[in-house]
Amino acid sequence: MSTSTTSTTNGRPSQAATAIQRFFTGASVSLYRLSGGAIAGRIGKSPVLLLTTTGRKSGKQRTTPVLYLVDGTRWIIVASYAGAPVHPTWWLNLKANSQAEIQVGRQIVQVTAAQADSEERARLWPSLTAMYPSYTEYEKKTSREFPVVILTPVK
DSSP states (O other): OOOOOOBOTTSSBOHHHHHHHHHHHHHHHHHHHHHTTTTTSEETTEEEEEEEEEOTTTOOEEEEEEEOEEETTEEEEEOOGGGOSSOOHHHHHHHHOOEEEEEETTEEEEEEEEEOOHHHHHHHHHHHHHHOTHHHHHHHTOSSOOOEEEEEEOO
16 A cells, blocks of 8 residues: 655655655554454455565565455455556565565465456456545556556465
């Protein structure tokens, strides 16, 4: 979940905005983990999972709360970054290493991430915007198409 922030000329948030975002993200992750998602497990009516990726530059584990939709045995997430002109870091990390871990409530699952192809994205997008209507507003803020990411459990 990314919030709209004042950005620099390259489209990335300012250092102050990044520090504030990291603080709130860290607090949300801690509360989610402690409560098994009872706290910080929803944004309005939309469910939240914790996505842990491996930093493509640092190699460190990075955890981010993201909204999700269940599609059969898969979880669907959107790399919207609240409509910023650049992709969120978690998506860049997944592109470099598709293996990740998610926490949904108290359940922890190893997953493989893949970007939905255009046909699957077209099928999923109406359900995603119904779940979280702000995606429609975010689309108006940028020219990039938001990657729809499919998280499939590792067997």
